[in-house]
Amino acid sequence: MTVYVERMLLFLLFLVGFWGILAKKNIIKKIFSLNLITSAVVVLFILEGSRVGDHAPILSDGIERVVDPVPQALMLTAIVISVCITAFALALAFHLYKTTGSFDIDDIRKRAQDES
Amino acid sequence: MNPDDIVFAPVILPLFGAALALFSKAFLKGRPAVFLEYAGVLLGLGLPWLAFLQTAPMAFAGNTFQGIIGGWHPAIGISYSYDGLTWLVNILIFSIGIAAWLYSVGAGPKGPVFSTVFLIQIATLAMTITTTDLFNLFVCLEVMGITSYVLIAFSGKPGASLASFSYLMVSATAMVFFLLGFYGLYRLTGAISYLGIVQGLQGLADFGGITANISLVMIVAAILVRVAIMPLHNWLPDAHALAPHAVSAMLSGVLIKVPLFALLRILITIPQGMRIGEVLGYTGALTALFGVVLALSQRDAKRLLAYSSISQIGYVVSAWGMALQVGMETNLGIILMASAFLHAFYHALFKALLFLSIGTTIDRTGVRDVLVRRGSIAILRLQGERIPVTFLCFLCGALAIAAIPPFNGFASKTLLAHALKGNLHYLLLGVASAGTVASYIKLSRIYWPRAKDAEAIDAMVASEPFHRIHWTIHASQSFLAIVCLIGGMAITTIFPLVVRAVGAPGEGLEPSVSLYSVDNLIQTLVITLGGGLLYLLASSKPGCRILYLLRRQRHTFQGLFVSFAVVCAVLSVLI
Numbered sequence: 276m277t278v279y280v281e282r283m284l285l286f287l288l289f290l291v292g293f294w295g296i297l298a299k300k301n302i303i304k305k306i307f308s309l310n311l312i313t314s315a316v317v318v319l320f321i322l323e324g325s326r327v328g329d330h331a332p333i334l335s336d337g338i339e340r341v342v343d344p345v346p347q348a349l350m351l352t353a354i355v356i357s358v359c360i361t362a363f364a365l366a367l368a369f370h371l372y373k374t375t376g377s378f379d380i381d382d383i384r385k386r387a388q389d390e391s
Numbered sequence: 392m393n394p395d396d397i398v399f400a401p402v403i404l405p406l407f408g409a410a411l412a413l414f415s416k417a418f419l420k421g422r423p424a425v426f427l428e429y430a431g432v433l434l435g436l437g438l439p440w441l442a443f444l445q446t447a448p449m450a451f452a453g454n455t456f457q458g459i460i461g462g463w464h465p466a467i468g469i470s471y472s473y474d475g476l477t478w479l480v481n482i483l484i485f486s487i488g489i490a491a492w493l494y495s496v497g498a499g500p501k502g503p504v505f506s507t508v509f510l511i512q513i514a515t516l517a518m519t520i521t522t523t524d525l526f527n528l529f530v531c532l533e534v535m536g537i538t539s540y541v542l543i544a545f546s547g548k549p550g551a552s553l554a555s556f557s558y559l560m561v562s563a564t565a566m567v568f569f570l571l572g573f574y575g576l577y578r579l580t581g582a583i584s585y586l587g588i589v590q591g592l593q594g595l596a597d598f599g600g601i602t603a604n605i606s607l608v609m610i611v612a613a614i615l616v617r618v619a620i621m622p623l624h625n626w627l628p629d630a631h632a633l634a635p636h637a638v639s640a641m642l643s644g645v646l647i648k649v650p651l652f653a654l655l656r657i658l659i660t661i662p663q664g665m666r667i668g669e670v671l672g673y674t675g676a677l678t679a680l681f682g683v684v685l686a687l688s689q690r691d692a693k694r695l696l697a698y699s700s701i702s703q704i705g706y707v708v709s710a711w712g713m714a715l716q717v718g719m720e721t722n723l724g725i726i727l728m729a730s731a732f733l734h735a736f737y738h739a740l741f742k743a744l745l746f747l748s749i750g751t752t753i754d755r756t757g758v759r760d761v762l763v764r765r766g767s768i769a770i771l772r773l774q775g776e777r778i779p780v781t782f783l784c785f786l787c788g789a790l791a792i793a794a795i796p797p798f799n800g801f802a803s804k805t806l807l808a809h810a811l812k813g814n815l816h817y818l819l820l821g822v823a824s825a826g827t828v829a830s831y832i833k834l835s836r837i838y839w840p841r842a843k844d845a846e847a848i849d850a851m852v853a854s855e856p857f858h859r860i861h862w863t864i865h866a867s868q869s870f871l872a873i874v875c876l877i878g879g880m881a882i883t884t885i886f887p888l889v890v891r892a893v894g895a896p897g898e899g900l901e902p903s904v905s906l907y908s909v910d911n912l913i914q915t916l917v918i919t920l921g922g923g924l925l926y927l928l929a930s931s932k933p934g935c936r937i938l939y940l941l942r943r944q945r946h947t948f949q950g951l952f953v954s955f956a957v958v959c960a961v962l963s964v965l966i
Contacts, residue, residue: 293564296560296564296948296952297948297949297952302556305560309560309563309564309567312564312567313563313567313570316567316570316571316574319571319574320570320574320577323574323577323578345466345467345577345583346577348467349526349583352526352530353529353570356530356533356534356537359537360533360536360537360559360563363537363540363541363559364556364559364560364563367540367544367552367555367556367559368556370544370547370552371549371552371553371556374549374552375549383549383553384553386549387548387549387550387552387553388550390548390549390550
């Protein structure tokens with residue numbers, strides 16, 4: 276039962292992020308939302324790996340029923356990538372703000388078009 | 392040297408070169424810095440060719456190097472496969488890479504940071520096509536994405552930054568869906584390599600049923616965003632049109648094709664692949680047609696080229712999908728895939744050439760609008776180009792993409808037409824070819840001379856100081872133009888080689904190439920005349936009105952995600 280509740284919550288988190296990416300005009304909020312959906316999927320993976328056991332995956336004598344270590348390793352990579360993307364997206368947002376004076380995507384588009 | 396080590400040369404060497412370039416930026420100044428940067432580029436872009444020479448015999452003999460990086464256990468290691476297809480795609484990546492980098496030295500953006508990011512991109516492209524591990528593919532696609540966002544925004548103009556930002560949001564979101572799809576497959580099979588996933592799926596009832604299908608569809612749709620097939624193409628025109636010219640050449644030439652052939656590796660093994668191939672085949676043909684209509688409607692020279700790239704990738708996808716549909720073990724499948732690759736390769740060559748020569752022209756004339764005629768040849772001549780090299784290079788590229796013999800586009804399009812004959816695709820692509828001719832007649836207007844402008848040109852050139860066109864710009868353009876010409880002339884040698892690299896042909900398959908038959912020439916003539924007629928129609932009053940309405944279409948995030956959802960839904964229903 277708890278598994279379903281957890282999944283539903285993650286699904287909600289994902290939807291909130293997705294809505295933010297689509298509906299928010301502010302580019303910083305868009306970047307936040309991108310992080311939300313990535314986090315939702317990362318936690319989903321970890322949750323999936325944790326279903327098979329309840330111990331940390333240190334493979335030595337006396338420890339049994341360890342969680343699946345593969346999703347954890349993979350998600351670590353996914354988090355690193357997500358950090359890179361966020362960093363670059365924020366740099367771009369800052370640059371756009373400096374050149375156009377706005378965080379609003381429609382404003383930025385208008386001013387970029389005026390300039391070209 | 393051990394052949395298993397050599398297959399990683401195209402990945403390791405560019406990374407090493409990138410490290411050298413970054414080192415030169417961080418610790419050196421002046422001449423030594425430039426020297427070290429160029430040494431890094433030579434190492435990264437030049438040395439892998441030795442590896443290609445060494446592995447060429449095995450690629451054409453149909454051998455495959457397979458293994459796991461670092462000798463790890465198959466359940467957790469990253470598996471790779473280096474075969475004929477990998478070899479061919481590597482050639483595509485590195486030949487365009489060299490031309491684009493050389494151009495960037497003359498026209499910018501240059502410098503150690505650019506070289507570093509560029510080399511990292513080359514390395515990821517080579518890895519994307521070598522890997523057979525789904526999570527590694529995710530990492531490669533993400534790093535490839537990050538490098539391309541950086542390169543697009545390199546000019547620092549707000550338009551370019553915005554294009555880069557939109558591309559980032561779209562493709563990063565699509566990659567989250569990729570991860571979700573991967574989650575589904577991992578839950579079902581517990582494997583991360585393609586082979587493990589396929590074996591896992593085969594052990595399940597109905598190959599994993601609806602869960603497997605939906606997971607697979609998400610992965611395919613996420614990769615298709617990178618390939619920019621319609622209706623997932625919205626991000627491409629801005630990104631490709633506003634990037635620096637050398638980067639545009641790389642993006643249009645290489646970055647939209649490598650994910651497609653990486654996707655092939657998944658679909659070729661998975662049971663649902665055949666059905667997905669069939670659907671994508673039709674989508675490709677429609678993309679070719681609609682892409683060219685949109686290209687014809689554009690006034691911005693680089694945007695026209697960008698839409699034309701969407702159209703041409705449609706050609707590749709239609710043959711590619713058809714090959715998956717008939718099965719890669721059949722002779723027809725191999726011929727179709729070989730033609731698809733050849734068109735992808737040749738398109739990379741002539742589209743890079745077009746982006747570079749148009750780029751030089753619009754830099755020098757300051758005009759991007761093809762309808763504002765400025766007699767570009769005259770301006771370039773006044774700026775020191777005695778022989779109109781840039782115009783001649785543009786002409787080579789335009790004739791190639793319009794499939795006029797003896798250029799390479801004629802060869803690859805005729806081969807595609809032969810392989811697809813008797814299908815709906817054939818008809819759609821035929822109409823699209825006429826549209827291509829029309830849109831390149833429109834683009835060539837930028838060079839048309841006009842006597843009235845002569846004085847204005849003289850005044851403009853006299854008022855603005857100019858520097859001579861750097862020799863590397865001419866060298867890179869001429870290199871691509873010559874390769875385009877050779878690729879068309881030597882098709883009888885090249886095509887059988889590509890066929891052998893793509894698959895081991897069965898009995899009775901002798902890829903015969905008779906390009907210059909009367910039928911083909913008549914067909915080319917009809918398409919060219921049709922294209923001319925279409926151009927006249929498009930420049931008439933009602934034609935202009937329709938094209939204006941098409942051009943006014945706005946691209947939004949929301950639109951792209953709606954398309955993404957539609958593509959996922961349609962694919963899920965159809966497979």
